[in-house]
Amino acid sequence: MVLKIMGNSVRYRNNCARWTIRDLIFLENNYSSMLVVEIADGLGRTLGPVGLIADKLGCRKKKNALWSENEMDIICGLYAPGMEAWFLAQLLPGRSIGALFSME
Structure with missing residues (x-):
């Protein structure tokens, strides 16, 4: 939750506050089912610290x-001859362009 807005800066209620056990449990239990933005808002923190923890x-x-x-x-049949990565990603559901570039 946002505490107050001053000019263009936003101040969060728990910014720079220590993480409580309750905060950590909430993050751990909800990270896979909620958006990080929603978790950050619920904890009153910014996205950076939520990602770090x-x-x-x-x-x-x-x-x-x-x-x-x-x-x-x-991939071998189309990418090697010059097919664009964005088009390949459309042919491969569940795979991003980044996944194509980082494949091993």
């Missing part, structure tokens, strides 16, 4: 799905 709690660690043979065939 989520990292420390291990909430952000997400295993990337392995590439299937079908996906690899599409």
Whole structure:
């Protein structure tokens, strides 16, 4: 929650306050089901500290799905000859352009 707006700056009620056990439990229980913006608003904090604590709690660690043979065939067949990455991402549901560039 926002405490007050002064000019162009926004002040949050818990900005610079220590994290309570209740805050940490709320973050851990809701990180996978709520948007980070909603969590930050509920805790009265900015996005940066919420993301930092989520990292420390291990909430952000997400295993990337392995590439299937079908996906690899599409990529090898179309990307190598010059197909744009944004078009390939449309052919591969659940995969982002960033995933294409970072694939191993």
